[in-house]
Each structure stands twice: as C-alpha cells, then as structure tokens.
Amino acid sequence: xxxxxxSRRDAAKDPTIIWFEEGPNSRAxxxxxxxxxxxxxxxENQRVKGTDAAAKDIYPVLTTFFDNFPEYAKQDVxxxxxxxxxxxxxATANEILSHNTRNINLKxxxxxxxxxxxxxxxxxxxxMACGKGGVAAVLAKKQCQDMQSAVPSCEKKTQACxxxxxxxxxxxxxxxxxxxxxxxxxxKGLNFYNLREPCVGNSTNFCSNTVEPITxxxxxxxxxxxxxxxxxxx
Numbered sequence: 001x002x003x004x005x006x007s008r009r010d011a012a013k014d015p016t017i018i019w020f021e022e023g024p025n026s027r028a029x030x031x032x033x034x035x036x037x038x039x040x041x042x043x044e045n046q047r048v049k050g051t052d053a054a055a056k057d058i059y060p061v062l063t064t065f066f067d068n069f070p071e072y073a074k075q076d077v078x079x080x081x082x083x084x085x086x087x088x089x090x091a092t093a094n095e096i097l098s099h100n101t102r103n104i105n106l107k108x109x110x111x112x113x114x115x116x117x118x119x120x121x122x123x124x125x126x127x128m129a130c131g132k133g134g135v136a137a138v139l140a141k142k143q144c145q146d147m148q149s150a151v152p153s154c155e156k157k158t159q160a161c162x163x164x165x166x167x168x169x170x171x172x173x174x175x176x177x178x179x180x181x182x183x184x185x186x187x188k189g190l191n192f193y194n195l196r197e198p199c200v201g202n203s204t205n206f207c208s209n210t211v212e213p214i215t216x217x218x219x220x221x222x223x224x225x226x227x228x229x230x231x232x233x234x
Contacts (some may be wrong), residue, residue, distance in 0.1 A: 015076035055091035066103045076107040086114025122154035125181035138195050143184050150180035
C-alpha cells in the first residue's frame with residue numbers, strides 16, 4: 001500500500017520524500033509506502049527473501065509512481081525512514097543508483113534511530129543504559145556489569161544467526177538479547193526510545209500515550225474509506 005501527500009508549501013518545487021516509516025510533514029511532497037510486501041497493508045502471495053529482494057520489489061513501484069506523476073520526477077528525491085528502515089533505505093538507494101537510466105532524481109537518504117546491524121548493536125545497549133551514550137546512567141552498577149557480561153554471548157549468537165539464516169537460531173538470539181538488554185530498562189519503568197523519560201503504558205504502545213488516540217482516529221470509517229483499508233485493521 002502507498003499514500004501520497006502534497007507539500008503544503010510549494011508542491012511544484014519542494015523535494016519529494018519517500019518514507020518507509022511514519023512521520024509528520026508539511027514542507028515536502030510525501031510518499032508513504034508499506035514495504036517490504038506483506039508488511040502493513042501491502043499484500044502479495046509470495047514472501048520476500050532478504051533486504052536486497054525487497055529493494056528490487058520497490059523499484060518498479062517507484063518508477064511507476066514517477067511515470068504517472070512526471071511533475072515530481074523533475075524534483076529532488078530523498079528516501080527516508082527510521083528503525084528497520086536502516087535496512088531498507090540503503091538497499092533501496094543502492095537499487096535506484098544501479099539503474100543508469102531512471103526517472104528517480106535521487107539526491108540523498110535519511111535514517112533516524114536506525115536498526116541496521118544487530119551484531120553492531122550488541123555492545124551499544126550497555127553503552128546507552130550505563131552513561132556512555134550522552135545520557136546519564138539509568139541502571140545500577142551491578143546491572144551494567146551484567147549487561148557488559150552478556151555482550152560476548154549476544155555477538156556469538158547473532159553471528160550464528162547471520163551465518164545460518166535459521167529462524168530458530170535467530171529467534172533465540174533475539175530473545176536472549178531482549179532479556180539481557182531490554183528487560184532491565186523495562187523493569188525500571190523507562191522509555192526504551194528515550195531513556196530520559198518514563199514509559200507511559202508499556203512497550204506494546206511504544207511507551208507513548210499518543211498511540212491509542214491515533215489508532216482510534218485512524219479506525220474511523222471516514223478515514224479508512226479515504227485510505228482504502230478495512231475498518232479495524234489499523
């Protein structure tokens with residue numbers, strides 16, 4: 001599924017932003033895309049196997065959009081996203097640039113709070129929670145020591161996931177990392193996304209009291225009808 005919003009400033013001149021995650025905007029034409037296929041409201045019979053395959057899937061979607069709206073093909077284009085878009089944004093940019101003849105005037109890529117490499121993240125959790133990431137330590141010394149001790153196991157099991165590409169091995173590595181690095185922060189009642197703030201509600205609502213009213217608004221009949229999605233699916 002994709003959705004497009006024109007810029008409220010100067011739609012004819014503002015650069016076009018392709019967004020793989022949520023985000024507010026009023027100063028650029030904004031194209032939202034649920035990808036890879038079978039995420040969000042994008043549906044396909046076959047599953048995507050890997051980030052590179054997802055990038056190859058999205059390329060014809062983008063070229064079709066700019067074929068149908070050539071006025072935006074002349075403008076600068078930026079691919080943006082957050083979280084797991086740390087995988088998809090670089091891969092999509094690379095796929096676009098691999099085509100010598102293209103109708104996408106790609107100028108740059110922007111990723112915020114990205115999830116790019118699980119292996120590289122193993123030592124970073126302890127850094128952030130224990131005063132090495134620009135925020136004062138939020139855990140006790142013993143908890144920080146326990147987190148540091150868990151780093152080698154995290155790296156070993158994550159590497160095993162990469163090497164095997166086995167869902168069972170990868171799931172086990174993920175569960176262990178969550179227990180070692182996320183649970184101590186959650187037990188303190190802190191926001192995973194901003195350690196300086198308390199978690200409002202729980203991690204299922206992203207520690208935010210805005211999720212419920214946004215979901216309620218999106219599930220209104222007039223909104224789902226406009227977006228062309230089934231009511232109650234948001």
